Structures are given as structure tokens and as C-alpha cells.
Amino acid sequence: MAWLKERAVLVLGLAVLVYMFVPIFVVVLMSFNDPSTRNVYRFDGFTLDNWLNPCDDPAMCDSLGLSIRIGFLATAVATIIGTMAAFALVRWDFFGRSSSNVLIFLPMAAPEIVMGSSLLTLFVQGGFAGQLGFWTIFIAHVMFCLSFVVVTVRSRLAGMNDTLEQAASDLYATPSQTFWRVTFPLVLPGILGAALLSFSLSFDDFIITNLNSGSDVTFPMYVWGVARVGLPMQVNVVGTLMLVISLTIVLVGEVNSRRRAKALATR
Amino acid sequence: MSSPAETTDDPAKAAPASRSSYDGLRLSALSKSYGSFHAVQSLDLDVPKGSFFALLGPSGCGKTTTLRMVAGLETPTSGTITLAGQDITATKPYRRPVNTVFQNYALFPHLDIYENVAFGLRRRKVGGVDAKVKEMLELVELEAQARKKPAQLSGGQQQRVALARALINEPEVLLLDEPLGALDLKLRRSMQIEIKRIQVEVGLTFIHVTHDQEEAMTMADTVAVMNAGVIEQMGSPGELYENPRSTFVANFLGQSNLIEGTVTSTAGDVVTVDMHGIQVSVPAARAHTDGGKGWIGIRPEKVLIGAAGTELDAPGNTVPGGVVTDVSFIGVSTQYLVKMPWGQELQVFAQNTGRDRIFRVGDPVELSWRPEYAFLLDHSQDVNAGAEEAV
Numbered sequence: 001m002a003w004l005k006e007r008a009v010l011v012l013g014l015a016v017l018v019y020m021f022v023p024i025f026v027v028v029l030m031s032f033n034d035p036s037t038r039n040v041y042r043f044d045g046f047t048l049d050n051w052l053n054p055c056d057d058p059a060m061c062d063s064l065g066l067s068i069r070i071g072f073l074a075t076a077v078a079t080i081i082g083t084m085a086a087f088a089l090v091r092w093d094f095f096g097r098s099s100s101n102v103l104i105f106l107p108m109a110a111p112e113i114v115m116g117s118s119l120l121t122l123f124v125q126g127g128f129a130g131q132l133g134f135w136t137i138f139i140a141h142v143m144f145c146l147s148f149v150v151v152t153v154r155s156r157l158a159g160m161n162d163t164l165e166q167a168a169s170d171l172y173a174t175p176s177q178t179f180w181r182v183t184f185p186l187v188l189p190g191i192l193g194a195a196l197l198s199f200s201l202s203f204d205d206f207i208i209t210n211l212n213s214g215s216d217v218t219f220p221m222y223v224w225g226v227a228r229v230g231l232p233m234q235v236n237v238v239g240t241l242m243l244v245i246s247l248t249i250v251l252v253g254e255v256n257s258r259r260r261a262k263a264l265a266t267r
Numbered sequence: 268m269s270s271p272a273e274t275t276d277d278p279a280k281a282a283p284a285s286r287s288s289y290d291g292l293r294l295s296a297l298s299k300s301y302g303s304f305h306a307v308q309s310l311d312l313d314v315p316k317g318s319f320f321a322l323l324g325p326s327g328c329g330k331t332t333t334l335r336m337v338a339g340l341e342t343p344t345s346g347t348i349t350l351a352g353q354d355i356t357a358t359k360p361y362r363r364p365v366n367t368v369f370q371n372y373a374l375f376p377h378l379d380i381y382e383n384v385a386f387g388l389r390r391r392k393v394g395g396v397d398a399k400v401k402e403m404l405e406l407v408e409l410e411a412q413a414r415k416k417p418a419q420l421s422g423g424q425q426q427r428v429a430l431a432r433a434l435i436n437e438p439e440v441l442l443l444d445e446p447l448g449a450l451d452l453k454l455r456r457s458m459q460i461e462i463k464r465i466q467v468e469v470g471l472t473f474i475h476v477t478h479d480q481e482e483a484m485t486m487a488d489t490v491a492v493m494n495a496g497v498i499e500q501m502g503s504p505g506e507l508y509e510n511p512r513s514t515f516v517a518n519f520l521g522q523s524n525l526i527e528g529t530v531t532s533t534a535g536d537v538v539t540v541d542m543h544g545i546q547v548s549v550p551a552a553r554a555h556t557d558g559g560k561g562w563i564g565i566r567p568e569k570v571l572i573g574a575a576g577t578e579l580d581a582p583g584n585t586v587p588g589g590v591v592t593d594v595s596f597i598g599v600s601t602q603y604l605v606k607m608p609w610g611q612e613l614q615v616f617a618q619n620t621g622r623d624r625i626f627r628v629g630d631p632v633e634l635s636w637r638p639e640y641a642f643l644l645d646h647s648q649d650v651n652a653g654a655e656e657a658v
Contacts, residue, residue: 163371163373164375164376166373167367167369167373167374169339169359169360170339170340170360170361170366170367171361171387171390171432171433171436172361172387172390172391173361173386174361174390186376
């Protein structure tokens with residue numbers, strides 16, 4: 001009992017970690033599952049087949065491709081517009097700035113189901129009922145990613161000292177040189193963070209997408225649809241890959257900042 | 268104050284009118300207002316080429332605003348700035364041959380020391396960047412740190428990088444905005460000497476903004492004391508200290524005893540003043556009042572102190588009847604407060620030469636000073652002006 005008391009924090013901490021990681025572990029494990037029965041939710045045997053034939057169901061890979069394409073495109077557009085909006089909100093004093101700063105939160109606060117259905121109404125009213133698909137999904141995704149980009153970039157910009165820009169202009173840099181040589185490199189980490197967030201929001205979205213996709217099927221929609229008849233094990237392969245990619249990104253970032261901190265310590 | 272119509276938005280039109288033979292920096296009727304607050308009021312100032320010029324004043328006196336207008340980071344409300352005969356009032360900061368050492372250095376955190384220093388040269392597409400940067404890093408003794416990022420350097424080193432980054436462009440005028448404010452006292456002192464050495468070596472015009480009177484006097488050839496948006500007095504450090512023209516300068520630059528008196532006669536180059544019944548004389552060149560009442564000023568270290576009735580070796584103004592009320596011994600000197608018959612306490616700094624004994628609280632003493640050290644200020648000025656702000 002005394003032993004447990006001393007290590008209560010450690011034990012509890014480990015328990016929380018296990019709680020968090022069990023579902024992820026299941027995804028990785030099931031990606032190697034060789035289902036012998038129709039019950040795909042039970043681990044029956046180990047196989048590499050799922051990994052070797054990821055596109056066993058072409059519909060899954062089609063939906064994955066669509067999600068990735070929309071993810072990249074929506075991220076690019078939302079990041080560019082959102083970054084410009086963030087600069088305007090931080091750097092320019094214009095009529096309605098403070099209300100814009102508040103309004104930018106609205107899309108984040110509104111329930112997704114409401115946003116999705118109102119978007120659908122808008123598209124149908126606009127006469128696009130027949131053209132629901134890639135472009136309507138894209139428009140919807142840019143819309144909800146935008147707020148997150150603005151908020152992320154804005155906080156980075158607000159924390160930046162504008163004397164650096166004054167110093168650049170004092171050192172013969174024209175306004176555009178000042179932007180590209182000083183301002184942009186310093187805001188870039190914020191922009192990259194916003195882009196990562198945008199991509200995962202877009203890739204993940206189900207509710208808004210489902211309402212505005214017409215006959216197109218994104219990856220989350222495919223998983224939802226196929227779950228009723230039994231998931232193909234390849235869904236777990238995709239899940240594991242996503243996990244590995246995001247872990248790599250986090251690790252690279254961490255190693256970089258560690259190296260920087262170490263360089264600071266050894267000055 | 269000049270009207271806004273006199274400011275020139277069109278440099279081409281203004282150039283012939285404002286072109287002068289003066290090769291230094293000239294500020295004419297320069298003003299800057301923020302709403303109803305006048306940060307700088309109709310400032311006229313000539314800074315000779317190659318000089319080390321200090322703008323000295325308490326915080327909020329307008330010295331930094333003046334500097335930023337010269338750099339082009341603030342637009343004057345009215346007035347003109349000419350540099351080497353060119354009107355630069357409306358010139359963009361990146362087109363002015365002026366560089367600034369910012370108060371918090373403003374080094375680019377994403378660039379290493381080498382690239383920070385090379386920044387100005389690269390923007391102007393000047394050749395021989397590598398040789399110039401190396402030479403400049405050598406001047407500020409940072410060759411070994413060239414590939415480090417600013418955050419890896421100490422405060423003093425960052426300060427030197429900021430200096431090198433500005434100096435490398437060989438500007439017509441180098442502006443220093445409280446560049447030593449963030450350093451500790453010891454480092455400040457050594458950087459003061461360092462910056463002065465570099466200025467002599469490169470021979471550029473330096474304008475140094477500071478609130479530290481000791482710093483201004485140590486470094487600058489010419490000091491302009493600024494207060495509430497106007498220049499109170501300008502001159503060499505010695506001139507300002509010995510012959511202040513206002514109570515603000517007398518109190519802000521060092522300490523002064525200011526005693527009320529009435530001018531009784533002016534004969535030749537001597538002004539005689541009745542100081543609470545004692546006749547004291549002040550050289551006419553140091554009397555800055557038109558007669559009537561005035562403040563007689565004398566620096567504490569110019570006042571001699573002696574036991575009552577002794578013959579003091581200063582021929583001139585002798586004031587009997589003092590009583591020591593406070594003594595602080597600080598090694599090289601002793602600082603006394605002496606209560607005078609009219610109730611005022613005067614400060615006296617006596618060198619500890621060992622010749623005189625150190626007086627104790629309650630000792631009756633008499634004070635004396637050479638008339639040529641005294642000065643006379645206008646009575647309408649606040650006797651305590653500048654005393655609060657002095658550091």
C-alpha cells in the first residue's frame with residue numbers, strides 16, 4: 001500500500017496515457033488484422049496483406065484522394081486569405097476593426113450542423129443544386145478553416161515587435177523588402193501552424209461535407225458509409241499512416257526547437 | 268511656430284529654396300503634435316558634421332520624437348529637416364543616409380550576426396560585403412560570433428552588433444536612441460568609452476539621445492538639454508555645467524544651490540546682488556536676468572566651508588551664520604547640508620584633502636565662493652525645475 005502511495009502520481013499518469021493511447025493502438029493493430037470471419041472488429045490473425053494492397057477497395061482510395069486534394073487546396077486558399085486578413089486586423093486601423101476581430105470567431109462558435117445546412121440552403125438557393133460536389137466542398141472547407149488561420153496568424157503577429165520592421169526600413173529596405181526579408185520569415189511559423197491545422201480540419205470534416213458533397217464521397221464519408229457493412233482493414237492502414245505522418249511532423253519540430261535551445265545554452 | 272503650409276510635400280519644389288551651404292544636419296522650426304499634445308515645439312537645431320551631439324532630457328521631453336523624425340520614422344507636423352544641404356523632411360526612411368541604433372537593439376532574430384550587419388549593404392546592393400562586414404565585426408570585436416544568432420549573445424554584445432549594423436552603412440548621421448539603457452552600470456561605462464572611441468575613429472556625426480546627464484557629458488562634444496518639447500540650452504558639457512542659463516539646466520545637469528536675491532547694481536562686467544542682506548557679486552556674462560529679483564546659483568563643490576570666524580582663502584562672496592544640519596562622508600568628499608540664517612539649506616561638497624577637519628552636525632560655519640563661479644537666473648523660473656527628473 002505504501003508503495004502505491006509513493007507512486008500514485010506515476011501510476012495515475014500512466015493510466016491516463018493508456019486511456020488515451022488504447023484507441024490509437026487498436027488502429028495500428030487492426031491494420032495488420034487478417035479477418036477470417038465477417039466480424040471485422042475482432043483480431044483474428046496477423047497479415048501484411050492490408051499494407052501491401054491498400055487499394056483493395058478502389059472506392060476507399062478514390063475517397064482518400066478526394067479528401068487529400070480538397071485538403072491541400074482548401075488549406076492553401078484559406079491560409080493565403082486568412083494570413084492577409086490577420087495582417088489587416090493587426091496592422092491596419094480601419095473602421096470596424098474591433099467588430100471584425102469578434103466576428104471572426106463566429107464560424108468557430110457556430111454548430112457545424114447549422115453551418116452545413118445553411119451552406120446547403122445557400123447553394124441550392126443560388127442554383128447550384130445540381131453541381132454539389134468538389135467545388136461546394138472546397139468552398140465550405142475554406143470557409144471554416146479561415147477563422148482558425150486568422151486567429152493563429154494574428155496571435156503570432158500581435159506578439160511581434162514592429163521595431164524590427166522600423167529597423168529594416170531604417171537599413172534601406174523598401175516596404176516589400178521589409179515584408180519578405182523580415183516580417184514574413186518571422187510570421188512563417190504561425191502560418192505553417194495554421195496550414196497544418198487547416199489541413200487536419202478539412203481532412204477530418206464530416207458533417208458540413210456530408211451536407212454539401214452531392215454525390216462525391218470524401219474519406220470520412222466513405223468510412224461512415226462502409227462502417228455499417230463492415231470496415232475494410234485498409235481504413236486502419238490509412239489511420240496508421242496519418243498517425244505516423246503527424247508524429248513525424250511533431251518530432252521534427254521538437255528536435256529543431258531542442259537544437260535551438262541547446263545552442264542557446266552553450267553560448 | 269511655423270504653419271503647416273510651410274512644410275514641403277514636394278521635395279523637388281522645395282529643394283532650391285532649402286538648399287543651404289550647411290553640410291551638417293539642420294532642423295528648422297520642427298514641430299510634432301499628437302492631437303493637442305505638443306511633443307516637439309518649433310525646434311531649431313544645427314548639428315555640425317562629424318560631431319558627437321547629445322540630446323539630453325527627462326523622459327517625455329521630446330528627444331526620442333526628434334530623433335525618430337530625423338530617422339524618418341515619424342512625420343513632422345511642421346518644419347523642415349535638411350541634411351548636407353538636402354531637404355529630407357518628406358524622404359522615406361529607407362532613402363535617408365541616416366541609420367539608427369535602437370533602444371532595444373531591434374536585431375533581426377532570424378538572421379545571424381553576419382547577416383544582421385550585412386543587411387543594409389545588401390539592400391543597397393553595395394559591393395564588397397564580405398570584407399566590409401569582417402572589418403566592422405573586428406571594429407566591435409565580434410569576429411568570433413559572426414555565425415551566432417542574436418539571442419545567443421549577451422546584452423553588451425547585442426549592443427555592439429546594433430552599432431556595427433548601423434555604422435557599416437557609413438551614414439551621414441548615426442542616431443543612438445538610449446543605446447545603453449538596458450545595460451548594467453559597469454557595462455554602460457565601458458560602452459560609453461567604446462562608442463566614443465569608435466566615433467573618433469570613423470569620424471561620422473553621432474546624435475545620442477539619453478536621459479543620463481553623466482553619459483551625455485562624458486561622450487558628447489555638444490549637449491542640447493531638452494525639456495517639454497523645447498531646447499533649454501545647448502553647448503559644450505563644460506559650458507552647460509559652469510554657466511547654466513535656466514533653473515532646469517542648473518538642476519538637471521548636476522546639482523545647484525539656488526538662492527533668492529535682488530539685483531542692486533550693474534557696474535561694468537559685475538552685477539551686484541543683495542542676497543538676504545549680504546552683497547554678492549556675479550559676472551555680468553553669467554547673469555541671465557534683466558534685473559529685479561533673481562536666483563543666485565552656485566554649484567555645491569564650488570562652495571568652501573570653514574569654521575565661523577576663520578579666514579577662508581576664497582576672496583569674494585562670504586556668507587556667515589551657517590549651521591551644519593547633515594553630514595555624509597562618501598570617501599573622496601564630504602557632503603554637508605548647511606542651514607543659512609534665512610532658513611534655506613545649502614549643499615556643500617568638500618574634498619577630503621585632509622587640510623580641514625570634518626565638521627559635525629550643529630557646528631557653526633561660514634560659507635564662501637569665488638564670484639566668478641556664481642551665476643544668476645531669472646526669478647520667474649521654477650526654482651525646482653529639473654531637480655525631480657535628474658538621475
